[in-house]
Amino acid sequence: MNRSSPSAPPPALSPPPGCPAHSLSPSPDSVDSLGSLDSLDTDLLPLSAATSAYQPREVYRQLRERYGNVARVELEPGVPAWLVMGYRELLTITRQEQVFSRDARNWRDLNEGVVPPHSGLLPMMAWRANVIGADGPEHRRLRQPLDDGVARIDQRKARLQVEALCAELIEEFSQRGRADLVNDYATIVPMLSIASLFGLDSAEGQELLRALIALFGSADDSQDGNRHFEEILSDTLRTRQETPTDDLTTAFINHPNLESDAERLQSMVVMISAGNETVTAWISHTLRLMLTDPRFAARMHGGRLGVDDALDEALWRDPPMNNMPARYALRDTELGGRHIRRGDVLILGIAAANDDPAIRPDDTAGEPGNRAHLAFSAGPHVCPAQVPARLITRTAVNTAFHLLPDMRLAIPTSQLAWRPSPWTRVPVSLPVEFSASGALAPGPR
Numbered sequence: 001m002n003r004s005s006p007s008a009p010p011p012a013l014s015p016p017p018g019c020p021a022h023s024l025s026p027s028p029d030s031v032d033s034l035g036s037l038d039s040l041d042t043d044l045l046p047l048s049a050a051t052s053a054y055q056p057r058e059v060y061r062q063l064r065e066r067y068g069n070v071a072r073v074e075l076e077p078g079v080p081a082w083l084v085m086g087y088r089e090l091l092t093i094t095r096q097e098q099v100f101s102r103d104a105r106n107w108r109d110l111n112e113g114v115v116p117p118h119s120g121l122l123p124m125m126a127w128r129a130n131v132i133g134a135d136g137p138e139h140r141r142l143r144q145p146l147d148d149g150v151a152r153i154d155q156r157k158a159r160l161q162v163e164a165l166c167a168e169l170i171e172e173f174s175q176r177g178r179a180d181l182v183n184d185y186a187t188i189v190p191m192l193s194i195a196s197l198f199g200l201d202s203a204e205g206q207e208l209l210r211a212l213i214a215l216f217g218s219a220d221d222s223q224d225g226n227r228h229f230e231e232i233l234s235d236t237l238r239t240r241q242e243t244p245t246d247d248l249t250t251a252f253i254n255h256p257n258l259e260s261d262a263e264r265l266q267s268m269v270v271m272i273s274a275g276n277e278t279v280t281a282w283i284s285h286t287l288r289l290m291l292t293d294p295r296f297a298a299r300m301h302g303g304r305l306g307v308d309d310a311l312d313e314a315l316w317r318d319p320p321m322n323n324m325p326a327r328y329a330l331r332d333t334e335l336g337g338r339h340i341r342r343g344d345v346l347i348l349g350i351a352a353a354n355d356d357p358a359i360r361p362d363d364t365a366g367e368p369g370n371r372a373h374l375a376f377s378a379g380p381h382v383c384p385a386q387v388p389a390r391l392i393t394r395t396a397v398n399t400a401f402h403l404l405p406d407m408r409l410a411i412p413t414s415q416l417a418w419r420p421s422p423w424t425r426v427p428v429s430l431p432v433e434f435s436a437s438g439a440l441a442p443g444p445r
């Protein structure tokens, strides 16, 4: 069965040389229906190898053939995890928080020292006192201000702000006749846009972006990055306490559920850090599809695929969080034929679940209006910011194609590579060329 999307490049699919998918020889006989996470598998797939593979769908397909819907993988050397690749199983772990907690303090391998104290996994996975690490009533208390704040966003005003900053960024490179749409555009637009929802101006947004890059960059300046990131947001909080306005910072200050400035600050931190890389990935994928997939581009330009349907097709085919950490089993249970032990870690295999043959036997990702993908997850922790994320991505894609109508990819598609990460799938770069005169002044759309 050909399970590639109707508008996807021809089915692949031999992985490129060096791709770990080569070592995943299908061996259905090896499926150990009740194997445990700490079974002595010697050849677990490192999760980042799937995310950065040339054809991740093929890697997940082979994993599924080998293990079924719940696969054993490695997060970093010596740290195993379950990768939940079944659509139904993913709904189960996101909806049943009594069994599958979001609180990393339940992670056995972390508590027993299997995960080293300086592990690169901890910036994403360590427990923090915020909405992401909470379950049950405590989660609902911290979550409500986010939902209420997002519902109050003035979408027209936000769109005009995002449009203006996209045009400003394009103006900076439009005379060069070439640009890298990931590093000159898709990496910058989300932070400046989200910062503006909190009332920060463009210079403060750029500063936040630099601090965030330091925070997730080298170990040396990551503490400084963290401190600076929080300082900028604390200053904003103080300013808004004196001069309230209609932004998200003010909405958090006024929300009765947030009991201290520390909680308000944490709410700002999670919104800004959760939204940045994900929107970068969504903008990059959509631009990449338009530049590399003639059917996708023709359907958009020809009006047969509305922009929102195109954005959803990108979410089906390449969800920004290919894999999302995590849930922690609160008791022994069974999932997809696997014996899950209390304290095991489960990763949301969003890209694989979107491709589950049980829900997509005929590969309907491109079907207009189909939003049943799991790019935003499900259950109580489902992404609260789907509306602003879509607004920013739609505006960024529209503005780029409106202002640079003749842009084309400057390298062969086969040379595109992905940033190494077990979680997100963002191209390292997206070099494009266009005629310098092709850059139009922004106008009404």
Ligand code: HEM
Binding pocket: 094, 131, 132, 133, 143, 146, 194, 270, 271, 272, 274, 275, 276, 278, 279, 282, 319, 320, 321, 324, 325, 326, 374, 375, 376, 377, 378, 380, 381, 382, 383, 384, 385, 386, 388, 389
């Ligand atoms: C392409 C855009 C985005 C994608 C694909 C995305 C994806 C996700 C996913 C998969 C989760 C659920 C995690 C889970 O079930 O454990 C999530 C949660 C979250 N997202 Fe997004 N997100 C996006 C944009 C944003 C933006 C723009 C913001 C903020 C401005 C944001 C803020 C959050 C927050 C705060 C949570 C945690 C919610 C909770 O734990 O209750 N996201 N997102």
